Amino acid sequence: xxxxxxxEALKNRDQNALKQIYSNNRLAFISxxxxxxxxxxxxxxxxxxxxxxxxxxxxxxxxxxxxSELKTYLFSIGKYMIYNKVKQQKKMHLVEDSSRFxxxxxxxxFNINTNALTNEQKQLQAAFKTLGQKCxxxxxxxxxxxxxxxxxxxxxxxxxxxxVKSQKSRCIxxxxxxxxxx
Amino acid sequence: MxxxxxxxxxxxxxxxxxxKTEFDHLMATDSEFAKEVTFLYNLKAVIEKEEHEAxxxxxxxxxAKENSVLSYRxxxxxxxxxxxxxxxxxxxxxNSIDTEKLYVENFEPYRNVVQPILRGETKTxxxxxxxxxxxxxxxxxALHYFNELLKENPDETIAFYKANxxxxxxxxxxxxxxxxxxxxxTDSLNAKNNWYLALxxxxxxxxxxxxxxxxxxxxxxxxxxxxxxxxxxxLD
Numbered sequence: 001x002x003x004x005x006x007x008e009a010l011k012n013r014d015q016n017a018l019k020q021i022y023s024n025n026r027l028a029f030i031s032x033x034x035x036x037x038x039x040x041x042x043x044x045x046x047x048x049x050x051x052x053x054x055x056x057x058x059x060x061x062x063x064x065x066x067x068s069e070l071k072t073y074l075f076s077i078g079k080y081m082i083y084n085k086v087k088q089q090k091k092m093h094l095v096e097d098s099s100r101f102x103x104x105x106x107x108x109x110f111n112i113n114t115n116a117l118t119n120e121q122k123q124l125q126a127a128f129k130t131l132g133q134k135c136x137x138x139x140x141x142x143x144x145x146x147x148x149x150x151x152x153x154x155x156x157x158x159x160x161x162x163x164v165k166s167q168k169s170r171c172i173x174x175x176x177x178x179x180x181x182x
Numbered sequence: 183m184x185x186x187x188x189x190x191x192x193x194x195x196x197x198x199x200x201x202k203t204e205f206d207h208l209m210a211t212d213s214e215f216a217k218e219v220t221f222l223y224n225l226k227a228v229i230e231k232e233e234h235e236a237x238x239x240x241x242x243x244x245x246a247k248e249n250s251v252l253s254y255r256x257x258x259x260x261x262x263x264x265x266x267x268x269x270x271x272x273x274x275x276x277n278s279i280d281t282e283k284l285y286v287e288n289f290e291p292y293r294n295v296v297q298p299i300l301r302g303e304t305k306t307x308x309x310x311x312x313x314x315x316x317x318x319x320x321x322x323x324a325l326h327y328f329n330e331l332l333k334e335n336p337d338e339t340i341a342f343y344k345a346n347x348x349x350x351x352x353x354x355x356x357x358x359x360x361x362x363x364x365x366x367x368t369d370s371l372n373a374k375n376n377w378y379l380a381l382x383x384x385x386x387x388x389x390x391x392x393x394x395x396x397x398x399x400x401x402x403x404x405x406x407x408x409x410x411x412x413x414x415x416x417l418d
Contacts, residue, residue, distance in 0.1 A: 013233075015240065022244045048241040052234050117231055118224075125228045136232075143226045144233055146194055176221065 003070040010058040011145070022051060025071055029078055036082050037089070046085060050078035053112045059145055062109060077110055127178035135171035142168060189219055193226055281392075284416055285384040288409055291316070291346040292374060296339060308334070316343060321350045338364050342371055342378075349382060358382045373405035380413070393417050 001009070001020065009017030026047065033043040054074050057063050066073060117125060128136070137156060141147040149161045149168075158164045183191075188205050191197045197205055208215045297313040312327030328344035331337070345360035361379035364371060376399045383392035393414065400410050 013237065018237070018240060019244050022241055023248065026248060044245060048238055048245070051241060052237050055237060056230070056234075113227075113230060115227075117227065121224045121227050121231075124221075124224050125231060128225070128228050128232065139225070140229050140233065143193065143222075144229045172222075172225070175225070 003066065006070060007058045007063055007066070010055045013055070018051070018055075021054075021070070021074070022048075025074060028071075029075065032075060033078070033082055036086055038082060038085055042085060043082075046078060046081045049114060050074055050081055053077050053081075053110065053114075056113065057110050060111070061146075062111065073110070077112065080110075080112070081114075123179050124175065127175050130178070131171060131174065134167065135174070138164065138168050139171055185215055185218070189215075189222055192219065193222055281384045281387050281389060281417075284413060285381055288413065289349060289378075289381050289385075291321075291350055292343065292378070294343075296343070312340075312343075316347065319350075321347045325351065338367070338369065338371060342375060345378065349378065349385070354382050354385045358386070373399060373403035376403075377406050377410070380410075384413075389417055 001017065006017050006021055010021070029047045029050075030040065030043055033046070038046075051074065054063075054070075054077060057073075057077075063070075063073060128139075131139075134156075138152055141152045141155060142149075147155065149164045152158070152168075153161050153164045156164070158167075183201055183204065185208065188197070188201060188208065191201060192205055209219065210216075294313045294317055297309050299310065299314050299317055308327055308331050312324055312331055315321070315324035315327060325344065325347045328340055328347060331340050332344065341360050342364060345357040345364075348354070348357035348360070358379060361375045361382065364375045365379070376395050380392045380395040380399065383389075383395060396410050396414050396417070399405065400407065400414060
């Protein structure tokens, strides 16, 4: 599978592609992370988060025209996350600043969102979990994948855009009802 | 631009500079609009989180499988080690054949320097009978006569020859006891006792024991020195 094919598959959360990228780079990442003062358990956790971030960047189009190898990109995300972890642990005094730390493999551009949800968002998450599969699918395609109504129509086999639009409105309305009713 | 479109573009980070001004203005002046923006912004964060959690679960599933593959690998490693141990056992066994070979190459009952046997002689004393049997390689008979001789008179030299016979008859442990006993006292037979004791240890595959004796022999005597050095080299 070429990197571009993997990126496309990642966007669609193709389980085989996900598994392939996970297995193919796992040992290399673990051994790469050995030079940093973090436990293997943390390394595995970070590795998984790095793949999640990689997928985010595949989905939002950041790596559609990736200049480096996908592996290099993944490792630079992982390295950045390791850096943050080490900084948190304050086990290591890092002389280099984080921008140098992440830029030494060329200026790779990535967005990482590992922010914890706010209380307000947690309530919304609880409400979202109670939605039906159709609602979740439409809202996820629209807000996470960045699909427009027409693309959602094709993806989910709706008969026309307007059905998608009213479906989306109903879903948002029920969410609002759930969290604003008090 | 209508409000929905403004919000959608804000969320997908595709607001033009002009639209951004309009957006900021509405955020400051229209509380319903601001509320809607916050809600949809939160919704996007929630959906992202949901996606992350779903993928995380999948990845953790892969990891669990990796670990079971790993434990399978560990099992394989254990099996490999077992096989290697088997091989080393084989090697060890081979090695014992090697010491046996070294023993056979080097063991030769010490020549009779006690009782010269002359051809055609018909002496019938016990000593002559014993050494006649010894020289004619009738070791069972020799052993019998040596035992008789030792009953009459314990003698280290006779015991030494008896031990040689015992080695020849594969009664190595018994031979070792005699050589060791002889070595408790220092005499002219010391080097020879040591040499045969070392060979007996080889026969018993006690490489360390053999080396220890050979090293002692190497420093204390020139008896069979060439052979001693050869064996030490082989055993290293």
